[in-house]
Amino acid sequence: MIVVMQEGAAEEQIQSVIDRLIQMGFDVHRSTGSSHTVLGAVGGVPVDHRDIELLEGVREVVKISASYKLASRAFNPGGTVVKIGPPGRQLEVGGRAVVMMAGPCTVESEEQVTAIADIMNDCGIRILRGGAFKPRTSPYSFQGMGEEGLRFLRKAADRHHLLVVSEIMNHTQIPMFLDYVDILQVGARNMQNFDLLKELAKVRHPVLLKRGASATIEEWLLSAEYIMTGGNHDVMLCERGIRTFENYTRNTLDISAIPVIKKLSHLPILVDPSHGTGRRDKVPPMARAAVAAGADGLLIEVHHSPETALCDGAQSLYPTQFRELMSQLNIIAPAVQRTMV
Ligand code: PEP
Ligand code: MN
Numbered sequence: 062m063i064v065v066m067q068e069g070a071a072e073e074q075i076q077s078v079i080d081r082l083i084q085m086g087f088d089v090h091r092s093t094g095s096s097h098t099v100l101g102a103v104g105g106v107p108v109d110h111r112d113i114e115l116l117e118g119v120r121e122v123v124k125i126s127a128s129y130k131l132a133s134r135a136f137n138p139g140g141t142v143v144k145i146g147p148p149g150r151q152l153e154v155g156g157r158a159v160v161m162m163a164g165p166c167t168v169e170s171e172e173q174v175t176a177i178a179d180i181m182n183d184c185g186i187r188i189l190r191g192g193a194f195k196p197r198t199s200p201y202s203f204q205g206m207g208e209e210g211l212r213f214l215r216k217a218a219d220r221h222h223l224l225v226v227s228e229i230m231n232h233t234q235i236p237m238f239l240d241y242v243d244i245l246q247v248g249a250r251n252m253q254n255f256d257l258l259k260e261l262a263k264v265r266h267p268v269l270l271k272r273g274a275s276a277t278i279e280e281w282l283l284s285a286e287y288i289m290t291g292g293n294h295d296v297m298l299c300e301r302g303i304r305t306f307e308n309y310t311r312n313t314l315d316i317s318a319i320p321v322i323k324k325l326s327h328l329p330i331l332v333d334p335s336h337g338t339g340r341r342d343k344v345p346p347m348a349r350a351a352v353a354a355g356a357d358g359l360l361i362e363v364h365h366s367p368e369t370a371l372c373d374g375a376q377s378l379y380p381t382q383f384r385e386l387m388s389q390l391n392i393i394a395p396a397v398q399r400t401m402v
Pocket of ligand 2: 166167336362372373
């Protein structure tokens with residue numbers, strides 16, 4: 062961190078800041094210019110920079126290293142490729158291929174998820190999504206089928222050797238989820254469920270970590286750090302829109318998060334344009350934009366009968382729309398040196 066002293070700060074003030082920084086374990090390098098003294102502090106323990114900023118004579122503190130370490134680009138400058146699925150059937154996320162994860166918002170019945178899995182397989186999709194435990198805003202809304210839903214999802218996927226991603230809501234569900242899914246999805250509402258993150262650090266399944274609706278990129282990467290610091294490095298990030306003053310769309314999809322994450326972190330970044338917009342007519346343009354901007358994958362809701370869907374029908378694509386989107390993405394991906402899976 063760099064500590065800039067106020068113009069004309071007294072020598073005692075400068076010395077007392079230096080003493081405080083040394084006490085905190087920093088090596089301090091002082092440089093005295095014609096108007097300001099600047100202190101460079103390296104090493105030390107993580108500190109709240111406001112504690113230094115409030116010391117007498119300090120003008121401002123500039124952080125130079127990120128508060129996350131394992132999730133930072135510097136930890137793996139070449140970028141991380143997460144391998145998903147059992148040996149022999151593995152898919153890679155973060156490599157050259159843009160990976161599609163698609164399916165219904167929620168599993169509604171065995172027939173429903175089987176019909177959609179058949180369509181997904183037909184479209185060349187290798188990862189089936191579907192929620193069985195749903196975090197609903199209202200307690201009166203459909204809460205998901207629970208374990209039975211996971212079972213139907215797995216069975217529908219296995220008919221075509223598809224991999225499965227589903228949302229986990231709390232740490233007590235981990236053993237159950239490991240029986241059914243290939244990727245554990247942490248939803249936006251649980252991005253800072255630290256008990257869940259700490260337990261996910263102990264498993265060896267990849268985690269899809271969605272961005273909280275009001276989370277900064279730094280907070281999001283710190284949540285990834287919780288999972289990684291406990292030993293699970295197979296983390297994929299998923300931008301799904303943030304809450305802004307705009308209410309025409311359900312959320313504001315932050316496409317700029319893609320290049321920002323690419324710069325700050327080595328972790329793969331996916332995009333969910335379904336929750337990002339909340340309207341099916343806006344999903345294909347945002348999906349195309351995400352691939353053009355460098356996303357490593359997409360998470361998209363598709364339903365064979367969106368009008369009757371129990372959850373998020375308005376943002377679920379019709380199968381024909383999804384097919385058309387896939388053919389468009391097959392044109393866009395090569396333009397940015399990618400392929401589609
Ligand atoms: C979902 O993917 O079904 C979901 C609930 O998404 P989010 O956590 O982004 O709202
Ligand atoms: Mn949904």
